[in-house]
Amino acid sequence: MTAKTTRDDFDRYMIPCFSPAKFIPIKGEGSQVWDQQGKHYIDLAGGIAVNSFGHNDPDLHNALQQQMNKIWHIGNGYTNEPVLNLARKLVDSTFADKVFFCNSGAEANEAALKLARKYARDHYGPEKNEIIAFNHAFHGRTLFTVSVGGQPKYSKDYAPLPQGITHLPFNDLAAVKAAISTKTCAIIVEPIIGEGGVIPASPDFLLGLRALCDEYNVTLIFDEVQTGAGRTGYLYAHQAYGVEPDLMTSAKGLGGGFPIGALLAKQAWAESFQPGTHGSTFGGNPLAAAVAGAVVDKLNADCLAGVKQRHTYFIEKLSQLTQQFDVFSEIRGQGLLIGAQLNAHWAGQAKALTTLAAEQGVIVLIAGPDVLRFAPALTISYEDIDIAFARLTRAFELVVHGA
Structure with a gap:
């Protein structure tokens, strides 16, 4: 008989990189979880x-199921139909x-980052x-990306x-x-800093970065891992600013729950990566590409306007709290990021508040010790939003009044 799985098994068997x-x-079903x-x-x-x-979306489920009945993995010595279709959709929809x-x-x-350095070396x-x-x-x-990230708490233990x-x-x-300077090869920036506090870039800042990169022959990289795939009400957040990067990264919402990442590039930069210069065993596998293709189709169909409407509703609910x-x-951010x-009285209590929220039946993120972060399904129902904020209200009542 198989032993019952419990939360204690995490502490017993898992390397403790997380504290779940x-x-x-x-x-899960939509925005509801049991x-x-x-x-x-x-x-x-x-x-x-x-x-x-959300969870168990029927369109994504169908795309995955259809591909599972065809071919799962073939390796990068070959190509496959789903990845070519996905690539075409992303190119057609972006810079x-x-x-x-x-x-x-x-x-x-x-x-x-590797491509930016190689492009600079080549040219x-x-x-x-x-x-x-x-x-x-x-x-x-990774060691490179954690070094480039601007939070020493994530890199200080891995020197040099x-x-x-x-x-x-x-x-x-x-x-x-x-x-x-003339030695600069790349500037990498999130259009909205995500994990570091949900801080949007100002339009003048991104426009100014583009101008400086053009002046100094510097590659402009937009990290849209969190802000992309419709999260802000645009397919990619930079589209709201009217600024194009040379390279852009995408992941997270692109797969709708299935692991995938993507580097999008202008032609001149793409030419610096030739066979043998970079690779990925699982990258672009048919299962991930099929699901991501369905995600892009849904985003381009009729989803993005609803994200902006839900943003307004979320702001109203947070203002009421x-x-x-x-x-x-x-309260800051765009779309459903x-x-x-938290104000000075509540400083440092973000994690404790998310724990209390979970006890009341609502799952919330943090973005550092002082920020609650909300990144729900782009199609979350207004009824689910109402239920969630009723539960959040109850959590705050318990903290404030002990009732």
């Missing part, structure tokens, strides 16, 4: 902005001319290798780190002007 909640979700004990939750986290259409597929956002950013020489990134950014957990990386204040164009409990000093900054 005490409950184990086992079933755990082993049958307790019901409303999911406002979306698998960290991954589950674009890009070519796409490279991998399995995660970290891998996509790793590829982008301008090996001394053009320096990278500008920004404080509080997050670009992944890759060199030639400068971190500057976000939204500070003057600082970039002072730091950029603030009026009732005086909890947030600022929203950060609620």
